Amino acid sequence: MNEEKTGSAIITSKTETSGRLHSSLPKGDIRWGFLKLDAGSGRFLIDQVMVDKHIEELKRQLDACKSTFDWIQAWNIYGARFFTNNFGKPANCFGKAHVDMMLETCSRIQAKVFESSGGSVTAALKQIISERFGVKDIPEGYLYFPASMGGLDLKSPFVPLYMIRDKITENPESHMDKFFEDEDAAYRRAKSAHESGDRLGSRFAPPGLSLPSLLPTSSTSDKDEPFMSFEEFSRNREQTSSILGITYWELLEEPYDTWITLTSDVSSILNTGKNSSPYEEWIIQLYGPEMLARFGSLNVVEPGLLPTGMVGMFRESRFKWQG
Numbered sequence: 675m676n677e678e679k680t681g682s683a684i685i686t687s688k689t690e691t692s693g694r695l696h697s698s699l700p701k702g703d704i705r706w707g708f709l710k711l712d713a714g715s716g717r718f719l720i721d722q723v724m725v726d727k728h729i730e731e732l733k734r735q736l737d738a739c740k741s742t743f744d745w746i747q748a749w750n751i752y753g754a755r756f757f758t759n760n761f762g763k764p765a766n767c768f769g770k771a772h773v774d775m776m777l778e779t780c781s782r783i784q785a786k787v788f789e790s791s792g793g794s795v796t797a798a799l800k801q802i803i804s805e806r807f808g809v810k811d812i813p814e815g816y817l818y819f820p821a822s823m824g825g826l827d828l829k830s831p832f833v834p835l836y837m838i839r840d841k842i843t844e845n846p847e848s849h850m851d852k853f854f855e856d857e858d859a860a861y862r863r864a865k866s867a868h869e870s871g872d873r874l875g876s877r878f879a880p881p882g883l884s885l886p887s888l889l890p891t892s893s894t895s896d897k898d899e900p901f902m903s904f905e906e907f908s909r910n911r912e913q914t915s916s917i918l919g920i921t922y923w924e925l926l927e928e929p930y931d932t933w934i935t936l937t938s939d940v941s942s943i944l945n946t947g948k949n950s951s952p953y954e955e956w957i958i959q960l961y962g963p964e965m966l967a968r969f970g971s972l973n974v975v976e977p978g979l980l981p982t983g984m985v986g987m988f989r990e991s992r993f994k995w996q997g
Contacts, residue, residue, distance in 0.1 A: 681705065683713040707760035718768065720761055720779050728757070729786050738996045742802060746828055749795055754829035757783060766843040767925040773839050780831045799828060813968050815961030820954055824974025833956050841929035853921040857908060865901045934959050943972050
């Protein structure tokens with residue numbers, strides 16, 4: 675067993691005191707990517723110390739870039755994708771607090787990486803373009819618009835998170851609270867069915883739970899026998915409770931991207947036949963009015979005149995990470 679990648683923790687409710695780990699369990703933290711399990715809260719938190727180490731590495735990679743395309747490529751891969759991938763997939767089991775923690779960390783990353791150039795990737799890239807090409811007053815849409823529309827295709831780590839933030843469970847514990855309520859109600863229904871002599875208990879069966887599998891099929895004399903305790907009723911819930919199974923899968927659900935409603939001025943110009951992703955439409959709507967005011971169109975370059983294939987090959991062939 676790789677001791678560097680194993681650990682253990684005891685998580686208790688707020689009303690219980692934490693015990694000691696058994697000596698046979700591995701020592702160390704429970705980790706995945708940049709996440710570390712906090713036994714006190716029972717949540718996976720982003721390890722900011724580890725993030726700081728990669729912030730320094732990201733600075734080094736960006737400083738070594740010789741072209742603007744290389745710089746954008748380094749940011750897109752490292753600054754936008756690598757960090758968020760290692761913060762864990764947002765899911766109902768993590769709750770909205772996890773998404774907010776990711777947003778706060780992404781903001782802190784930009785503030786530290788670009789502290790000498792405006793505190794954001796946008797300000798830093800504008801400064802690079804201004805110094806190298808003498809261009810001032812660059813619209814932000816030009817930086818973020820997809821290459822197919824003449825933009826530089828700079829990626830934002832914030833937009834994908836805001837796209838799913840309102841679709842995620844506010845409090846994951848609410849799912850389990852509801853399960854325990856439903857389980858208690860199921861027990862009371864089953865007990866009532868037993869005491870009334872309704873051996874099938876069909877009219878007492880709650881959604882997702884089959885009472886015939888819980889009530890013994892025997893003679894009517896069993897009516898005088900006391901019904902099982904709640905402890906016995908719930909003892910094997912992991913194997914028998916379909917309600918718990920539904921709750922489990924609900925907690926594992928990942929929120930889907932939210933499509934934004936385009937305003938009339940943007941939607942009337944945007945080619946609806948184009949296969950835009952939800953992310954691209956968010957970007958186009960966010961910066962579209964600015965681009966329309968500047969260029970009179972959402973396309974910086976006339977469609978068909980931009981050699982997007984060559985630009986893509988140029989980016990990939992030139993870019994190399996620093997060892």
